[in-house]
Amino acid sequence: MNFKKEVDEIPNEIWDYEFIDNHETGAAIRQKSNSLHNKHGVISLTYNDDYITIYDNKGNVVHKRKKCP
DSSP: OHHHHHHHTSOGGGOOTTTGGGSHHHHHHHHHHHHHHHHTTOOOOOOOOSEEEEEOTTSOEEEEEEOOO
16 A cells, blocks of 8 residues: 555646656656566556546545546
8 A cells, every 4th residue: 555655645746647757756656666567467558548436545446437428
């Protein structure tokens, strides 16, 4: 859960996918993310924003649905 906490603490102003990797905090999170993926054998990720998933502060899924067009 430490990783999720670190991601949650990323400042809103750097949550732009073109900018986040150029920011020190964003780059550090990306490195940790890649390390975790490698540790668990993840070799490929596909970003899909067709769905919305909302989590509570304990990491439980509160709501999940397909986005409206």
